[in-house]
Amino acid sequence: MSDWFARSMTAFFRFFADAFFASRYGHRAVVLETVAGVPGMVAGMWVHLKS
Numbered sequence: 001m002s003d004w005f006a007r008s009m010t011a012f013f014r015f016f017a018d019a020f021f022a023s024r025y026g027h028r029a030v031v032l033e034t035v036a037g038v039p040g041m042v043a044g045m046w047v048h049l050k051s
Contacts, residue, residue, distance in 0.1 A: 006039060 013035045021028035 010035060 014032060017028050017031045017035075021031065
């Protein structure tokens, strides 16, 4: 279930990034990389706070 949720949210944000930054590929890449980095950051903070 969590993998499905993560993939659907990524697809959702990618759709809007594609639509909004269609002519500026660099901006689109920054938005997608930011979204892709969120799950790892959340997991890292969760481990940090747990310890």
